Amino acid sequence: MQRARGSARRPVMLAIAGDSAAGKTTLTKGLVECLGEDRMTAVCADDYHRYDRTERAGKPFTALHPDCNHIDIMEQHLQLLSMGEPILKPVYDHATGELVRPELVTPRDFVIVEGLLPLHTRLARACFDITVYLDPPEELRHSWKVQRDCDKRGYRPEQVRAELARREPESAAYIRPQRRSADIVVRFAPVADRADPPGTPLSAELLLRPTIDHPELAPVLEAVTSPAGESHRETAMHLRLHRDTDGRPVDALHVHGYVRPEESQIIKKAIWDRVDRSAGAGRHLDPAALGRYAGGTSDPLAITQLLLLYHLLDADHRQAA
Amino acid sequence: MQRARGSARRPVMLAIAGDSAAGKTTLTKGLVECLGEDRMTAVCADDYHRYDRTERAGKPFTALHPDCNHIDIMEQHLQLLSMGEPILKPVYDHATGELVRPELVTPRDFVIVEGLLPLHTRLARACFDITVYLDPPEELRHSWKVQRDCDKRGYRPEQVRAELARREPESAAYIRPQRRSADIVVRFAPVADRADPPGTPLSAELLLRPTIDHPELAPVLEAVTSPAGESHRETAMHLRLHRDTDGRPVDALHVHGYVRPEESQIIKKAIWDRVDRSAGAGRHLDPAALGRYAGGTSDPLAITQLLLLYHLLDADHRQAA
Numbered sequence: 081m082q083r084a085r086g087s088a089r090r091p092v093m094l095a096i097a098g099d100s101a102a103g104k105t106t107l108t109k110g111l112v113e114c115l116g117e118d119r120m121t122a123v124c125a126d127d128y129h130r131y132d133r134t135e136r137a138g139k140p141f142t143a144l145h146p147d148c149n150h151i152d153i154m155e156q157h158l159q160l161l162s163m164g165e166p167i168l169k170p171v172y173d174h175a176t177g178e179l180v181r182p183e184l185v186t187p188r189d190f191v192i193v194e195g196l197l198p199l200h201t202r203l204a205r206a207c208f209d210i211t212v213y214l215d216p217p218e219e220l221r222h223s224w225k226v227q228r229d230c231d232k233r234g235y236r237p238e239q240v241r242a243e244l245a246r247r248e249p250e251s252a253a254y255i256r257p258q259r260r261s262a263d264i265v266v267r268f269a270p271v272a273d274r275a276d277p278p279g280t281p282l283s284a285e286l287l288l289r290p291t292i293d294h295p296e297l298a299p300v301l302e303a304v305t306s307p308a309g310e311s312h313r314e315t316a317m318h319l320r321l322h323r324d325t326d327g328r329p330v331d332a333l334h335v336h337g338y339v340r341p342e343e344s345q346i347i348k349k350a351i352w353d354r355v356d357r358s359a360g361a362g363r364h365l366d367p368a369a370l371g372r373y374a375g376g377t378s379d380p381l382a383i384t385q386l387l388l389l390y391h392l393l394d395a396d397h398r399q400a401a
Numbered sequence: 402m403q404r405a406r407g408s409a410r411r412p413v414m415l416a417i418a419g420d421s422a423a424g425k426t427t428l429t430k431g432l433v434e435c436l437g438e439d440r441m442t443a444v445c446a447d448d449y450h451r452y453d454r455t456e457r458a459g460k461p462f463t464a465l466h467p468d469c470n471h472i473d474i475m476e477q478h479l480q481l482l483s484m485g486e487p488i489l490k491p492v493y494d495h496a497t498g499e500l501v502r503p504e505l506v507t508p509r510d511f512v513i514v515e516g517l518l519p520l521h522t523r524l525a526r527a528c529f530d531i532t533v534y535l536d537p538p539e540e541l542r543h544s545w546k547v548q549r550d551c552d553k554r555g556y557r558p559e560q561v562r563a564e565l566a567r568r569e570p571e572s573a574a575y576i577r578p579q580r581r582s583a584d585i586v587v588r589f590a591p592v593a594d595r596a597d598p599p600g601t602p603l604s605a606e607l608l609l610r611p612t613i614d615h616p617e618l619a620p621v622l623e624a625v626t627s628p629a630g631e632s633h634r635e636t637a638m639h640l641r642l643h644r645d646t647d648g649r650p651v652d653a654l655h656v657h658g659y660v661r662p663e664e665s666q667i668i669k670k671a672i673w674d675r676v677d678r679s680a681g682a683g684r685h686l687d688p689a690a691l692g693r694y695a696g697g698t699s700d701p702l703a704i705t706q707l708l709l710l711y712h713l714l715d716a717d718h719r720q721a722a
Contacts (some may be wrong), residue, residue, distance in 0.1 A: 153487065156481065156488075168474045
């Protein structure tokens with residue numbers, strides 16, 4: 081989903097869409113830390129609520145519903161950011177459920193917009209250079225949401241589960257349809273039918289749609305899996321041509337949680353080299369920031385973030401050219 | 402200050418600039434009531450404070466200083482309104498001194514923007530079809546501010562006077578220079594050297610700059626003053642060619658507070674006819690809303706508002722043509 085860009089001063093825009101507690105903030109955080117806060121602005125697009133918590137209580141929809149949000153203002157702000165203009169962004173206080181003092185956001189070279197509905201409308205989608213949808217299994221997302229909302233927002237588990245049930249029709253109607261607008265669909269999940277030791281990170285499945293130019297990974301992955309010829313290694317990391325649920329062709333990159341460091345290092349280095357070749361910018365990055373999550377570090381997460389960094393720097397490079 | 406207008410759906414934009422308590426709200430209120438809230442949106446442009454009252458206490462400037470305000474966001478919002486787009490406008494709570502939940506403003510056919518700095522920058526000025534600066538004598542404005550801030554904002558008179566003194570350098574540097582960017586400069590003041598009975602409304606002096614096309618008032622006024630030939634009547638309402646303080650030529654329309662209803666009626670009818678002729682819109686207006694102020698009703702104020710209505714409807718008419 082490439083955007084025509086006029087001026088060299090426009091930021092590169094990345095959308096990370098997904099349902100509540102799908103992992104948007106974790107993915108975003110590593111990108112910001114690796115590129116540096118001086119070059120990257122992260123914006124949460126979930127503050128465009130039309131009503132505060134008290135007002136919402138009387139409405140027939142949840143906070144997920146587009147009618148519950150100032151979608152037109154979100155679109156306007158995305159357009160402004162994509163043109164390099166500052167915005168005065170509304171702020172919703174999750175602790176109190178109130179809409180509070182807005183904050184000035186000045187876009188830097190790279191802007192990540194993460195949220196529930198950043199890909200809901202055509203105009204919003206048109207503001208992005210790269211679009212990502214986070215698509216964990218619902219069961220896993222529910223457990224993440226219970227944990228997060230109880231730990232950080234003071235709810236009880238049964239309250240969170242009731243809210244998830246109440247939101248489900250709107251998740252289905254408005255959040256999940258954004259999956260089809262993403263250049264990259266990211267699914268973190270345990271591998272089925274495996275009993276990995278406790279602490280094994282989740283595997284990543286990345287659907288790479290041909291709507292943007294991905295780095296060529298097939299030769300790299302062949303080099304990893306071929307020499308030894310061991311069948312279990314063949315499955316630790318692989319790229320497969322695949323039909324998506326809607327029948328469209330995609331490349332599916334699997335990086336399993338049990339991938340060995342010496343294997344994952346090969347693909348990391350390959351992407352890293354492309355980042356460097358494309359933008360000469362690798363030396364300004366902090367690779368140690370990649371792959372961090374609440375439970376430790378994860379190679380599948382690090383590789384996902386690295387691929388997004390490749391796209392960010394590549395878009396910036398092509399724009400400057 | 403006419404703006405090139407592309408689409409027929411763009412609102413007509415009127416700026417009313419002036420220092421604190423210069424009478425902006427009184428002037429605006431009559432216009433909104435006469436045209437109707439369904440056709441007119443009034444926006445106060447003083448909510449773009451960068452700091453709340455507590456934060457401002459430590460700063461070397463007052464709320465009047467452009468650096469104390471998000472001028473770039475104000476410009477952006479004025480541009481959006483002028484294109485008929487909604488904005489999420491920041492809100493400053495004068496009672497608590499806090500920046501609170503922003504509000505959605507959707508522009509109707511006519512937008513009045515009143516505030517301290519709407520004409521401060523070139524880009525802001527370019528958003529308006531008609532620009533007004535309210536220029537009462539400073540002594541009068543100070544007394545209005547003391548009264549208003551004590552009645553409605555809970556200050557003591559000596560606090561307000563101290564604040565006025567603190568603000569004076571910034572009034573001189575940033576507020577008053579906007580006078581020269583106005584199409585119409587409005588000065589309500591008592592007439593010098595007259596002892597009018599208590600309750601006589603203030604006189605209005607309107608400088609009509611040739612930056613927009615004013616209705617031809619000279620023949621109308623001649624008809625009022627000539628027949629009787631009484632010298633005191635000659636001074637109750639007149640139009641004089643005049644050099645402004647900067648040497649630029651202007652028409653100066655004086656409407657004295659002691660004007661008799663049968664005289665003021667003639668000029669009101671003349672402007673009203675032009676409103677009707679220009680836009681056929683007179684029948685949708687409520688003339689009874691004009692001239693109202695805290696102390697009663699004022700013919701000079703009504704005539705000022707009528708002239709602004711003429712310009713609003715004329716701009717709308719020309720845009721539709």
